[in-house]
Amino acid sequence: MEENKIKPAENIVIIGGSAGSLDIILKIVPGLQQINAAIIMVLHRKSSSDTILVDLLTVKTKLKVKEAEEKEMIVAGCIYIAPADYHLLIEKDCTFSLDVSEKINYSRPSIDVTFESASEVYGPHLTGILLSGANADGADGLGAIKQNNGICIAQDPSTAEVPYMPQYAIDHVAIDHILTAEQIKDYINNIV
Amino acid sequence: MLETQMVSDGEMELLISDILSIYGYDFTDYSKASLKRRLNRIYMLDKFPSFAEFRYRIKNDAAYFSRFVEEITVNVTEMFRDPSFYKTLKEEVLPVLATKPLIRIWHAGCSTGEEVYSMAIMLEEANLLQKSLLYATDLNPSVLERLKKGIFPLSQMKQYSENYILSGGRNEFSKYYRAKYDLAKFDENLQKKMIVSTHNLVSDRSFNEFQLILCRNVLIYFDKPLQDKALALFDESLENLGFLALGAKENLKFSPVARKYKQLANKEKIWRKTR
Structure with a gap:
């Protein structure tokens, strides 16, 4: 059967973004090739705009774009969007789970929550990327990724519409790479 | 700053087994990522110096538990x-329920009861509250105590009022509560038809038959087999042609009972039992 062939992604890239991050995402996504990783996007936004984001990205890439569903297995070559108003967590069996508990850093979904939970499962096979934003969300999560030997990337704050979020992470965590949108795209395309 | 790995997976398993044997609460089939995050959260919040002390307190202090x-x-x-x-609910489900002599609704996993009060308000406005019974259950007795008080933070009322208007409410939302200091006490009339009781979806059985069961954002905390088990319990507790309502990101689609249900046409997470 077809299902038997489905294997969970070996590598994942989680992109966290807040204010000003959509422009950067629209610069990264169109240049992505068939990649050996799953991409998960955790973006702060109004709670009603779910399908808009999926629709917007779908027309920009050949990769499959969909909202992350609970109990869904994470597979390579797919871009998953964290649903609005839920925290997105990763289970040991490489499936998603959702959680409506308290906001973290005034945010649900919180980037920290997804970074931290994924770091335990994916260890060195996880890259966390933090983009533009006006919030401290994501920095603690990058710390957890680092602790579990994953890779931490922050958008170059000088290229960010709102530099606070990547800058806060750079000031608090030993970031591996500080990159522009173009460099982030190349980094993801080169994951093997 | 680093909050991860304070309670390990093995320690979580120990706690789950302690809690089941001492208190009878079974968290074995809960989604582990979320449960672990909650464990770490309370471990930090209550500033335990070691896992051993955390475990001891849970095992030996019922009030703390x-x-x-x-x-x-x-x-x-x-x-x-x-x-x-x-x-x-208001436009498609209540008109069907209105034809019944007695309306029985079950809010499963209702927590502090905000959804139960919302339902009572809708029933009141449809002139149906008088002939309705709202069963409100949760595994957790302390949240049910708060539900019975009907007192919620006043700071939430702006949001609730907006939600209420968007849902088609036509009154001033503030007519349903009295504000005092930073609290809002809801009209006791709304409570008269609520039947409040503890019920654990993991271990307790069906206790009545309903025309509408709501269980929103509860199943996301369960693993797949436990989700299916809870859905079977709802199925058993639902009249033929009754309605089952789940949370926005929950789905009946892949469960064994799915073939008996048809989702409402507008894709809200409401299913009707068809056989």
Whole structure:
């Protein structure tokens, strides 16, 4: 059967973004090739705009774009969007789970929550990327990724519409790479 | 700063087994990522110096255990959450229920009861509250105590009022509560038809037959087999042609009972039992 062939992604890239991050995402996504990783996007936004984001990205890439569903297995070559108003967590069996508990850093979904939970499962096979934003969300999560030997990337704050979020992470965590949108795209395309 | 790995997976398993044998609460089939996050959260919040002390306290202090249960289960809820869902209830489900001599509704996993009050308000406005019974259950007795008081933070009322209007409410939302200091006490009339009791979806059985069962944002904390088990319990507790309502990101689609149900046409998470 077809299902038997489905294997969970070996590598994942989680992109966290807040204010000003959509422009950067629209610069990264169109240049992505068939990649050996799953991409998960955790973006702060109004709670009603779910399908808009999926629709917007779908027309920009050949990769499959969909909202992350609970109990869904994470597979390579797919871009998953964290649903609005839920925290997105990763289970040991490489499936998603959702959680409506308290906001973290005034945010649900919180980037920290997804970074931290994924770091335990994916260890060195996880890259966390933090983009533009006006919030401290994501920095603690990058710390957890680092602790579990994953890779931490922050958008170059000088290229960010709102530099606070990547800058806060750079000031608090030993970031591996500080990159522009173009460099982030190349980094993801080169994951093997 | 680093908060991860404070309670390890093995330690979590130990706690789950302690809690089951001492208190009878079974968290074995809960989604582990979320449960672990909640465990770490309370461990930090209550500043335990070691896992051993955390475990000892849970095992030996029943009063603390009740706080523990409240903290590790998620009790975030709001009135008229997802207004379009309530609009559908009001426009498509209530008119069907209105034809019944007695309306029985079950709010399973209702937490502090914001959704139960929302339902009572809708029933009141449809002139149906008088002949309705709203069963409100949760595994956690302390949240049910709060439900019975009907007192919620005044700071939430702006959001609830917006939700209420978006759901099609036509009154001033403030007519349903009296504000005092930073609290809002809801009209006692709304409570008269509520029947409040503890019920654990993991271990307790069906206790009545209903025309509408709501269980929103509870199943997301269960693993797949436990989700299926809870759905079978709802199926057993639902009259033929009754309605089952789930949370915005929950689905009946892949469960064994799915073939007996048909989702409402507008794609809200409401299913009707067809056989």
